[in-house]
Amino acid sequence: MGSLSRAECESLDNRDPLGRIADEFPPGEPGWLYFDANSIGAMPIGAHRAMSRITDEWRRLRRRGWSDADWLDAPVRLGNKLAPVLGAEPGSVVVCDSTSINLYKALRMAMTMRPERENIVAESGAFPTDLYVAESAARDQIQGGSLVRVEEAKALAESIDRDTAVVLVTHTDYRTSYRHDLASLVRRAHTQDALVVCDASHSAGAVEVGLAAAGVDFAVGCGYKYLCGGPGAPAWLYVAPRHQAQAESVIQGWMGHAQPMAMDPHYTPAPGAKRHLAGTPPVAGNALMEAALDLWRDIEPQAAFAKHKALSDLLIRVIEELPAPRPMLVAPRDPARRGGFVSFRHREAEIYVRALETGKIVASYRAPDIVRFGVSPLYHRYVDVWTLGERLRSLHPERTQ
Numbered sequence: 001m002g003s004l005s006r007a008e009c010e011s012l013d014n015r016d017p018l019g020r021i022a023d024e025f026p027p028g029e030p031g032w033l034y035f036d037a038n039s040i041g042a043m044p045i046g047a048h049r050a051m052s053r054i055t056d057e058w059r060r061l062r063r064r065g066w067s068d069a070d071w072l073d074a075p076v077r078l079g080n081k082l083a084p085v086l087g088a089e090p091g092s093v094v095v096c097d098s099t100s101i102n103l104y105k106a107l108r109m110a111m112t113m114r115p116e117r118e119n120i121v122a123e124s125g126a127f128p129t130d131l132y133v134a135e136s137a138a139r140d141q142i143q144g145g146s147l148v149r150v151e152e153a154k155a156l157a158e159s160i161d162r163d164t165a166v167v168l169v170t171h172t173d174y175r176t177s178y179r180h181d182l183a184s185l186v187r188r189a190h191t192q193d194a195l196v197v198c199d200a201s202h203s204a205g206a207v208e209v210g211l212a213a214a215g216v217d218f219a220v221g222c223g224y225k226y227l228c229g230g231p232g233a234p235a236w237l238y239v240a241p242r243h244q245a246q247a248e249s250v251i252q253g254w255m256g257h258a259q260p261m262a263m264d265p266h267y268t269p270a271p272g273a274k275r276h277l278a279g280t281p282p283v284a285g286n287a288l289m290e291a292a293l294d295l296w297r298d299i300e301p302q303a304a305f306a307k308h309k310a311l312s313d314l315l316i317r318v319i320e321e322l323p324a325p326r327p328m329l330v331a332p333r334d335p336a337r338r339g340g341f342v343s344f345r346h347r348e349a350e351i352y353v354r355a356l357e358t359g360k361i362v363a364s365y366r367a368p369d370i371v372r373f374g375v376s377p378l379y380h381r382y383v384d385v386w387t388l389g390e391r392l393r394s395l396h397p398e399r400t401q
């Protein structure tokens with residue numbers, strides 16, 4: 001299999017139905033190639049308009065912004081815009097808080113629905129905040145609970161038993177990009193009457209998550225990665241419609257009240273996922289997030305996932321065609337098992353990532369030996385991957401090994 005030429009990549013870009021979406025992202029620093037969508041996605045041009053709208057509303061409306069502008073509705077409105085990207089039902093997603101906070105809420109809701117059980121089962125290699133939060137959510141079970149850490153991602157399903165209240169699954173591993181088969185994990189959990197909470201931070205906006213089809217109970221994820229919501233963007237929380245009536249609000253804040261402005265001294269939960277909101281929404285952050293979610297208005301999610309697969313396959317090919325010694329593929333070759341980024345093993349990964357920056361390439365490093373290239377179906381072009389290959393070839397082997 002020979003390398004794709006620049007002309008072939010340009011031709012793929014010209015035929016790409018998402019090509020016009022890439023035009024919605026202004027270039028970063030001249031000459032730099034950013035493959036860090038797994039960390040912080042690019043800024044859509046609509047972010048400028050969104051910020052100037054919000055600052056204008058603030059200047060003109062002040063207190064009236066809460067009633068005359070659409071600030072208060074944003075968490076639910078944005079959730080509905082995001083739902084198709086996650087394969088979620090309308091009304092099942094709210095955009096709010098951080099992933100860590102939403103994860104605590106999801107885990108506690110689920111634990112409360114299994115009061116007689118004690119354990120949360122999770123992979124020991126899960127993202128650290130997930131493990132910390134899971135420990136605290138288990139500790140807060142009435143009779144005291146435990147976090148059971150499973151060494152191997154693939155052994156997660158076998159570790160579910162009748163003591164398991166909740167399985168916490170990281171849909172895509174933050175180092176290997178291994179993507180779980182959610183449907184089969186959920187089936188196994190449900191046969192043991194356990195619930196599934198999923199962190200899809202490294203999948204959402206890049207690859208298929210399919211929350212409804214898989215039957216996931218609760219899910220969370222970051223807004224600032226592939227979803228391009230900007231630095232510190234609000235996160236999202238999914239509650240399956242079948243749980244919405246009985247899933248209790250973990251933090252009974254006024255924004256989750258059925259009538260927040262009635263100033264009722266007693267809490268009555270809002271219907272649906274809205275009850276899981278707690279405090280005042282971050283209006284400016286939501287506006288940036290909405291500018292990014294609006295890009296999905298005209299995108300067929302499956303077309304975006306197909307483009308992501310094609311770009312990732314091409315990236316693997318480009319790296320595997322580098323002269324030896326080259327980084328070794330860690331991410332699954334099977335696109336159905338691969339998440340948002342492509343990762344490689346390199347014995348001096350940290351130095352390698354720094355060396356890439358001398359060639360104006362932004363990738364990311366995870367200890368001890370992982371190099372990640374985060375791919376976005378929204379703004380990466382095939383020719384970007386071709387350029388990456390050319391640059392890497394000029395850096396190999398002298399400066400990077």
Ligand SMILES: Cc1ncc(COP(=O)(O)O)c(C=O)c1O
Pocket residue numbers: 098099100101127129130170174199201202222235
């Ligand atoms: C898989 C995963 N979960 C959670 C987080 C943290 O999310 P937050 O800082 O919004 O709590 C990250 C951050 O990179 C992550 O990669």
